[in-house]
Amino acid sequence: MFHASPWRSDFPAIAALQHQQQTYLDSAATTQKPHALIDAIGQYYAQGAANVHRAQHLPGSLATRAFEASREKVAQWLNASSAEQIVFTHGATSALNLLAYGLAEQFQPGDELVISAAEHHANLLPWQQLAKRRGLSLRVLPLEASGVVDLQAAAQIIGPRTRVLAVSQLSNVFGAWQPLSPLLALARAQGATTVVDGAQGVVHGRHDVEHMQCDFYVFSSHKLYGPDGVGVLYGRREALLKLAHWQFGGEMVHQADYQSASFHPAPLGHEAGTPPIASVIGLGATLDYLSGLDTQAVAEHEAGLHAQLLAGLRARSGVQLLGAPQVALASFVVEGVHNADLAHLLTDQGIAVRAGHHCAMPLMKHLGLSGCIRVSLGLYNDSGDLQRFFEGLDKALEILV
Numbered sequence: 001m002f003h004a005s006p007w008r009s010d011f012p013a014i015a016a017l018q019h020q021q022q023t024y025l026d027s028a029a030t031t032q033k034p035h036a037l038i039d040a041i042g043q044y045y046a047q048g049a050a051n052v053h054r055a056q057h058l059p060g061s062l063a064t065r066a067f068e069a070s071r072e073k074v075a076q077w078l079n080a081s082s083a084e085q086i087v088f089t090h091g092a093t094s095a096l097n098l099l100a101y102g103l104a105e106q107f108q109p110g111d112e113l114v115i116s117a118a119e120h121h122a123n124l125l126p127w128q129q130l131a132k133r134r135g136l137s138l139r140v141l142p143l144e145a146s147g148v149v150d151l152q153a154a155a156q157i158i159g160p161r162t163r164v165l166a167v168s169q170l171s172n173v174f175g176a177w178q179p180l181s182p183l184l185a186l187a188r189a190q191g192a193t194t195v196v197d198g199a200q201g202v203v204h205g206r207h208d209v210e211h212m213q214c215d216f217y218v219f220s221s222h223k224l225y226g227p228d229g230v231g232v233l234y235g236r237r238e239a240l241l242k243l244a245h246w247q248f249g250g251e252m253v254h255q256a257d258y259q260s261a262s263f264h265p266a267p268l269g270h271e272a273g274t275p276p277i278a279s280v281i282g283l284g285a286t287l288d289y290l291s292g293l294d295t296q297a298v299a300e301h302e303a304g305l306h307a308q309l310l311a312g313l314r315a316r317s318g319v320q321l322l323g324a325p326q327v328a329l330a331s332f333v334v335e336g337v338h339n340a341d342l343a344h345l346l347t348d349q350g351i352a353v354r355a356g357h358h359c360a361m362p363l364m365k366h367l368g369l370s371g372c373i374r375v376s377l378g379l380y381n382d383s384g385d386l387q388r389f390f391e392g393l394d395k396a397l398e399i400l401v
């Protein structure tokens with residue numbers, strides 16, 4: 001069955017890429033952008049850029065209004081009860097670094113930070129480095145073969161010394177949803193702070209942070225069809241208020257003299273300096289666009305294409321899938337073939353997939369792999385893209401195997 005994407009023409013880059021003989025299958029790295037976003041950013045710059053939260057002039061108040069409207073839209077997208085729970089950062093990575101610094105003062109030597117073995121470097125290295133600085137111990141939850149956390153092992157590891165549990169919602173390597181509800185419950189029972197890396201998860205379906213009952217949830221706009229340079233840190237109100245300030249400068253300060261200062265609470269207190277104004281406004285326009293889509297139709301399209309991707313990979317001998325992908329992407333290796341060689345031959349045929357360690361080096365080492373190939377899907381992909389991928393794969397394998 002051919003799955004056509006009714007949203008393909010909303011993304012002008014898809015036609016441009018096709019014109020360059022490129023088939024884009026790397027949306028888990030970053031997505032193409034809808035007209036709605038491109039127009040909003042163009043309009044902001046064309047009509048008069050201005051800094052936010054400081055100028056009294058008209059362009060300044062218009063920019064501030066549009067900027068704060070985006071904060072409201074993000075809060076609605078995540079079902080946060082208030083826009084004050086939304087801090088704009090420069091991406092998921094900077095949100096996770098903010099947390100690792102902002103929480104640091106709450107820990108004593110010997111306390112434990114817990115992550116899963118499937119984490120992206122962005123949700124590993126800030127905690128690893130914090131552990132080193134503060135004499136904490138970093139504990140790693142093992143995975144089942146499907147790529148999700150082994151809950152029995154998690155129940156042994158998460159204990160009274162656990163101060164933080166930081167896990168991804170959806171793995172960027174396995175495409176598998178973590179069992180967040182029981183995992184977070186284990187951490188909450190120990191009074192630990194819970195952090196969910198929603199960088200991949202936020203893109204697929206709607207997620208309700210209140211229902212999730214996490215303390216913090218982070219994502220990057222650019223993976224959600226939005227502009228780059230902006231990310232989101234959602235925080236439960238009490239958890240946000242306990243977070244220490246980590247960057248200092250303009251607009252986050254309440255009162256300052258030469259020897260001391262006091263700071264705004266969240267969100268502004270964690271947004272030092274000029275924020276990525278155009279990108280925040282663009283993210284708001286992207287969320288307007290996404291909110292207008294038929295969520296059921298999107299879910300069915302994603303599921304249909306994903307099933308086609310998995311079936312095609314499973315049908316090819318020597319292809320070995322990593323874990324049990326549930327949505328949007330699939331990573332694989334081919335027996336006797338180096339992923340870089342395969343990626344090279346796919347690239348030569350205009351197939352844009354990702355190869356390598358996917359910013360999860362410890363996971364690759366654990367799996368005994370030097371890397372793998374990842375195919376990932378966006379709203380705009382259709383069965384034609386997958387046909388071109390499989391033709392390219394077959395040609396490459398004829399040469400390599």
Ligand SMILES: Cc1ncc(COP(=O)(O)O)c(C=O)c1O
Nearest residue numbers: 091092093120122168172199220
């Ligand atoms: C699961 C996960 N977490 C975090 C990140 C980091 O996102 P960014 O580079 O946009 O900060 C990524 C990016 O690939 C990711 O896949």
